[in-house]
Amino acid sequence: MQSRGGYLMRDKPSVDVKSKMKAAGTSRQIIPKSIRKGMNVDAVVYGNSKILKQMENDALYQLTNVACLPGIVAPVIAAPDIHWGYGLPMGAVGAFDDKDGVISCGCTGFDINCGIHMIRTNLTRKQVEPKIKQLIDTLFQNIPCGVGAKGKLRLTLDQLDDVLRTGANWAVENGYAVKADVEHMEEEGCMTGADPAKVSDMAKKRALPQLGTLGAGNHFLEVQSVDEIFDAKTAKAFGITKKDQVIIMLHCGSRGFGHQVASDYLRVHEKAAKKYGIELPDPQLVCAPVNSKEGQDYYKAMKCAVNYAFANRTIMTAWIRESFEQVFDKKWKSMEMDTIYDVCHNICKLEEHEVNGKKKKLYVHRKGATRALPAGHPLVPKSYRKVGQPVLIAGSMGTASYVLVGTEKGKESFFSTCHGAGRVMSRHKALKLFRGEQVKADLMKKQNIYVRATHGKVIAEEAPGVYKNVDEVIESVHSAGISKKVARLVPLGVAKG
Amino acid sequence: MAYKYIEGITSDVMFEAEGKDLDSMLEQASLALFDVVCQRKKVNPTKKIKIKVEGSDEKDIVYMWLSALLSESDANELFFSKFEVKVNKKGKKFVAKGVAHGEDYSSEKSGTVVKGVTYYNFKVEKTKKGFKCRVVVDI
Numbered sequence: 001m002q003s004r005g006g007y008l009m010r011d012k013p014s015v016d017v018k019s020k021m022k023a024a025g026t027s028r029q030i031i032p033k034s035i036r037k038g039m040n041v042d043a044v045v046y047g048n049s050k051i052l053k054q055m056e057n058d059a060l061y062q063l064t065n066v067a068c069l070p071g072i073v074a075p076v077i078a079a080p081d082i083h084w085g086y087g088l089p090m091g092a093v094g095a096f097d098d099k100d101g102v103i104s105c106g107c108t109g110f111d112i113n114c115g116i117h118m119i120r121t122n123l124t125r126k127q128v129e130p131k132i133k134q135l136i137d138t139l140f141q142n143i144p145c146g147v148g149a150k151g152k153l154r155l156t157l158d159q160l161d162d163v164l165r166t167g168a169n170w171a172v173e174n175g176y177a178v179k180a181d182v183e184h185m186e187e188e189g190c191m192t193g194a195d196p197a198k199v200s201d202m203a204k205k206r207a208l209p210q211l212g213t214l215g216a217g218n219h220f221l222e223v224q225s226v227d228e229i230f231d232a233k234t235a236k237a238f239g240i241t242k243k244d245q246v247i248i249m250l251h252c253g254s255r256g257f258g259h260q261v262a263s264d265y266l267r268v269h270e271k272a273a274k275k276y277g278i279e280l281p282d283p284q285l286v287c288a289p290v291n292s293k294e295g296q297d298y299y300k301a302m303k304c305a306v307n308y309a310f311a312n313r314t315i316m317t318a319w320i321r322e323s324f325e326q327v328f329d330k331k332w333k334s335m336e337m338d339t340i341y342d343v344c345h346n347i348c349k350l351e352e353h354e355v356n357g358k359k360k361k362l363y364v365h366r367k368g369a370t371r372a373l374p375a376g377h378p379l380v381p382k383s384y385r386k387v388g389q390p391v392l393i394a395g396s397m398g399t400a401s402y403v404l405v406g407t408e409k410g411k412e413s414f415f416s417t418c419h420g421a422g423r424v425m426s427r428h429k430a431l432k433l434f435r436g437e438q439v440k441a442d443l444m445k446k447q448n449i450y451v452r453a454t455h456g457k458v459i460a461e462e463a464p465g466v467y468k469n470v471d472e473v474i475e476s477v478h479s480a481g482i483s484k485k486v487a488r489l490v491p492l493g494v495a496k497g
Numbered sequence: 498m499a500y501k502y503i504e505g506i507t508s509d510v511m512f513e514a515e516g517k518d519l520d521s522m523l524e525q526a527s528l529a530l531f532d533v534v535c536q537r538k539k540v541n542p543t544k545k546i547k548i549k550v551e552g553s554d555e556k557d558i559v560y561m562w563l564s565a566l567l568s569e570s571d572a573n574e575l576f577f578s579k580f581e582v583k584v585n586k587k588g589k590k591f592v593a594k595g596v597a598h599g600e601d602y603s604s605e606k607s608g609t610v611v612k613g614v615t616y617y618n619f620k621v622e623k624t625k626k627g628f629k630c631r632v633v634v635d636i
Contacts, residue, residue: 084506086615086635110612110635147534148607150574205572216610217636256571259612263564266613283616427510427609427636428502454604455536461609497610 013061021045021052021060027480030075031063038281039067041074044413048476051080054424054468059089066094068281071101071290073355073362077413079369080476081422081468085109087284090368093416096290098350098361102278103295104287105265105302107365108348112262112302113309114219114253115186115344116392118403119317122336123328125225125244129448129492131327132223136452136493138323139221143316144213146454146497151213153315160207161196167307168342171314177339181314184381185342186371189310191349194303200264207257207308212315216454216497218462219252221320222394224401224489231486234387234405238340240487247489248320248337249401251394253346254309261305265298290363299348299363306347313342340403341381341390343370345419353414364414372406372417372483380406391483393474394420397451397494398443398464402474402485409481417483418474421467434460453496462496500529509636510611511618517627519555519584523562523593526630527580530563531599533634534570535608540578542598548582549594556621558584558591559630563614566597574602609636 015036021029027048033039043063047055059082066088067076073095082091087106094107128135144151155163163170168189171177182189196204214221226245229235240247254261272288272295273280280286288294317339321332328335348365355362373380373389380389391404399421406415425433436456443449443464453459478485499521500514512529516522531537550565552558562582570577575597582595600606612635620631 084509086509086613086617146604146607147610148576148602148604150602202568202572206568209574210571216607219610256568259571260568263568263613266616426504426506428504428506454607458609497607 013057015061015064016057017060017064018055018057025480027476031060033067036064039064040072041067041076043067043076043078045078045082046476046480046482047080048472048479050472051468051476055082056084059084062087062089062282063092065281065285066107069102069104069285069287070278071097073097077416079416079418080473081368081418081420083422085367087282088365088367091418091422093364093366093369093414095353095362095364095414098290098363101290101363102287103290103299103348103363104285104365105262105269105298106285106287107367108262108302109346109367110259110262111253111346112258112305113344114346115309115313115342116394117250117313117317117342118340118392119248119320119337120239120340121246121248121324123246125246125492128223128246132450132493135223135323135327136450136495138327139320140452140495142319142323143221143495145495147216149213149497151209151211153212155208155211157204160204163211163311164196164199164304164307165194166190167310168314170311176315176318181317181339184339185310186344189314189342191303191306193300194307195300196304198297198301199261199304203257203260203264206260210255210257211308211312213255214252214316214497215255216458219497220397221495222249222491223493224249224491226487227400227490228488231405231484234486237384237387238390238403238486239338240403249392249394250313250316250320252313254305255312257308258305261301265301268294269298302348306344310342341392343392345370354411366416368419369416370419371415372404372410373415374406374408374410391417393418395470396421396464396467397462397491397496398447398449399467399470401489402470403487403489404474404477404483405486407481407484410483413482417477421470421473423466424468425466427461430461430463430466431457434463434465436460439463449491450493451496458496499525506633509633511631511633513629513631515624515627515629519628520582522628522630523559523582523584524580526559526563526632527566527577530566530611530634531577533608534611535576536606537578539606540576541600542579543600544575545596545598546573546575547596549592552591552593554591556619558593559621560614560619562593563632567611567613569597575599576602576606611636
């Protein structure tokens with residue numbers, strides 16, 4: 001049938017992409033551009049044999065759609081946690097020429113700068129485990145969780161504009177964080193050039209009550225302990241020094257503000273694609289030429305959402321620290337609760353990469369993918385520059401999470417790697433198969449993991465069984481060499497929206 | 498049932514809604530949407546928000562109406578549980594005017610965050626019985 005934009009909308013991919021992939025190195029496959037008319041470049045898919053079996057053909061086909069867009073620079077990248085997503089699949093990267101390419105809000109997605117903030121402590125599992133229920137309940141109390149949670153901050157529109165322009169720096173200036181937190185964040189917690197004038201009134205209205213809220217769905221706050229250290233030198237540089245050390249992982253994004261910015265610009269880019277005669281292989285991949293007004297307006301609005309998310313996560317670090325102070329009756333500084341790093345998952349950035357041996361500026365869209373810079377890269381914080389950028393990977397509420405580090409080999413994937421385990425089961429099916437209260441009881445009984453959520457449905461939807469095996473995801477990127485294992489973390493307690 | 502959820506999307510939610518006309522189909526699609534956002538049957542329709550959107554065709558008006566519901570719910574911190582909507586054609590444009598009824602956000606009645614309405618497999622079609630739509634929402 002014809003879609004609104006007049007493009008052919010397919011129910012099923014017309015090509016069995018999976019059968020046409022060719023092995024090209026360890027845990028690395030190529031989807032040659034020859035398999036489908038209109039592909040400008042190849043796609044590269046990372047995953048070992050176990051992961052490849054689980055990959056959906058629909059998601060792989062989406063890679064071939066992106067490969068058809070103008071100005072795409074080879075190759076389109078898929079990480080092992082790839083699954084179907086809006087336009088660009090989750091776990092994918094599309095890089096575009098800074099003159100002939102496009103910026104696509106469809107490629108960045110709805111949850112702009114969904115990401116992970118990680119905080120270390122000097123506490124051990126032995127100290128925290130007996131108090132885990134009290135700790136998670138306190139965190140759940142102090143941090144607004146869930147779609148119905150009301151934020152504790154009520155900003156004025158002027159204050160909101162400051163947040164949108166300055167990101168995590170706003171949190172520092174208003175006493176929620178310290179300078180060292182911001183120094184250990186991607187982009188140092190702020191993308192410059194954000195313009196609040198490019199954001200709709202509705203987006204701002206949604207932003208006002210939600211700053212400092214976790215959200216729901218796959219967003220969470222987890223208290224973890226170090227299970228295994230693979231690279232002691234790098235781990236030490238990140239502040240991870242011993243097995244059983246307690247670490248905190250916060251996963252959330254730009255909330256309703258980012259969703260509104262994305263929705264608003266999907267309309268703008270839909271019209272722009274028609275206006276500039278861009279042939280779309282999929283109407284979800286609406287986009288605009290990089291240097292058009294529609295392209296740059298989105299880039300400036302998206303930066304506002306990126307900065308909102310940076311501020312959101314950083315504000316919550318204050319309440320995480322307060323919660324630990326309440327439960328352990330110590331100051332957060334004496335518990336050495338320092339930010340390890342903060343990474344972005346859904347984002348578009350103008351970055352410099354090597355293309356055919358020459359340095360080139362590219363608009364890199366990462367969707368459900370993490371930047372992973374190597375040792376020596378100037379954008380890695382000074383304290384980590386000798387080892388490389390920390391890469392923070394979330395598992396599910398019953399499985400491990402990982403800290404990785406960027407590598408020089410990562411240049412083949414625009415210094416990008418996976419972001420999590422990646423779903424294999426729909427929410428609908430999860431609700432049929434699992435009962436939240438049973439999942440919660442099993443996690444406590446079998447693994448001693450305490451889960452607190454607003455309701456059982458979210459636990460069922462996010463049960464460990466709905467995700468790929470995170471260990472295989474990590475083995476895939478590690479063996480392919482686009483990032484390397486540093487430490488494995490296991491959950492002690494989880495707060496979910 | 499005038500709406501049902503459909504298997505087949507890994508991370509998101511897909512539903513179909515039908516009605517004897519575009520208005521009743523939109524109301525059913527709205528109910529399906531807010532069964533995801535909140536525990537709709539527990540939400541009392543004590544507050545109301547007026548909503549008006551324009552679209553270029555029948556598909557566009559469905560997309561715009563559902564997107565507006567998500568925005569208004571979030572901006573006004575309300576869960577919706579009851580909907581009234583009337584679609585009129587004015588010249589080449591379609592205009593949907595209506596009211597969403599609900600109550601203040603509360604954690605106890607929350608569901609899952611819906612990030613947006615997508616164009617993936619998005620369909621609106623005339624049937625023998627009236628109208629039918631298929632919608633995928635991003636979670």
